[in-house]
Amino acid sequence: MEVSFRDYWYIACESHELKKDQVLGRKILDEWIVLFRDEKGNPRAFQDRCIHRNSQLSKGWVKDGQLQCSYHGWIFDGKGQLKNIPSEGPNQKKVGNRCAVTYEAVEEDRFIFVRLNKNPDNLTEPFRSPKYNAPGFETVRLFNVFKNSVINCAENYIDVPHTVFVHDKIFRDALDEEINCIVHRKEGMVEIEYLGESDNLGWFSWFLNPRKVPIVHIDSYYAPNITSVKYIIDKKEFWITSQSIPISEHETWVWTDLTYNFGHPIINKLSRPIVKYQGQSVIDQDIVVLDNQAEVIKKYGEQFSNATADVVHVLIESLYNAIKEGKNPKDIADKRVEVKFWI
Ligand code: FES
Numbered sequence: 001m002e003v004s005f006r007d008y009w010y011i012a013c014e015s016h017e018l019k020k021d022q023v024l025g026r027k028i029l030d031e032w033i034v035l036f037r038d039e040k041g042n043p044r045a046f047q048d049r050c051i052h053r054n055s056q057l058s059k060g061w062v063k064d065g066q067l068q069c070s071y072h073g074w075i076f077d078g079k080g081q082l083k084n085i086p087s088e089g090p091n092q093k094k095v096g097n098r099c100a101v102t103y104e105a106v107e108e109d110r111f112i113f114v115r116l117n118k119n120p121d122n123l124t125e126p127f128r129s130p131k132y133n134a135p136g137f138e139t140v141r142l143f144n145v146f147k148n149s150v151i152n153c154a155e156n157y158i159d160v161p162h163t164v165f166v167h168d169k170i171f172r173d174a175l176d177e178e179i180n181c182i183v184h185r186k187e188g189m190v191e192i193e194y195l196g197e198s199d200n201l202g203w204f205s206w207f208l209n210p211r212k213v214p215i216v217h218i219d220s221y222y223a224p225n226i227t228s229v230k231y232i233i234d235k236k237e238f239w240i241t242s243q244s245i246p247i248s249e250h251e252t253w254v255w256t257d258l259t260y261n262f263g264h265p266i267i268n269k270l271s272r273p274i275v276k277y278q279g280q281s282v283i284d285q286d287i288v289v290l291d292n293q294a295e296v297i298k299k300y301g302e303q304f305s306n307a308t309a310d311v312v313h314v315l316i317e318s319l320y321n322a323i324k325e326g327k328n329p330k331d332i333a334d335k336r337v338e339v340k341f342w343i
């Protein structure tokens, strides 16, 4: 079976957004989806279209874990099975064996993930944020909407050269620093390991790296839509994991987990508002740039011209484009390049 973007698990909502007896309409890959919880509290996802006269099921309501359409009141159970046609009265023989269009839904790490297509040739798992709920770690979760494609969003989160311009001072200082890294494409992912970075963390260097020790910094992209940035700085650990959800071609919803351990539970707790404020400020700056990039691409089409550092983009796009062509990104050959650039 050809691989497609529909084979992957995408976050549909956070657990707290889907309360008991609540109905939620969402969009993933241009597909309309209705979410609710069945009688056991498990999340369920159907196509947001009633099989009767095609009203939107998300306009309906949930009773005892069953979803009722708002137009003529047809009732579906958690598995999507039609259970009741009110206009048939006490004789429900007509109900028969009819079913809504259903998708798989699972709940992990306070997210509800949906998969549109189960492909036996490309079995996938929901992505678990590294160190989420790990002992000693704290997570600040952010949500943002970008008016750009999944791939441009994902690439931005691990694009280093823009940080000195877009996030001047907040995140990095322009230091004219030579950066060396190893870029490795393998098994459907691209990993970028930065070598010998020690001080380029902007104004919070004094806290994160007062002794100016070398930083461990590894960025990872997992095709098609996930990036994870890992910093280990003088025993402090900081992970930035972003799941970019393709709502439509020009809209991407992004959940970002800022997961960190600054060495002490009280420091971790007290740091929450600062981490949240800093993280959101950085993302706000990216939103401006990415929304603008999308406007230009809409007008003139997408045509890039690369510098040395852009090998990261090229390798990421090679995996993303593999899926576009129906190929499994895990089958794309390994490639390892050493790259030097300046920021
Ligand atoms: S359209 Fe849903 S019950 Fe008629």
Ligand SMILES: [Fe+2]
Pocket (backbone or CB within 6 Å): 156, 157, 162, 163, 166, 167, 282, 286
């Ligand atoms: Fe950025």
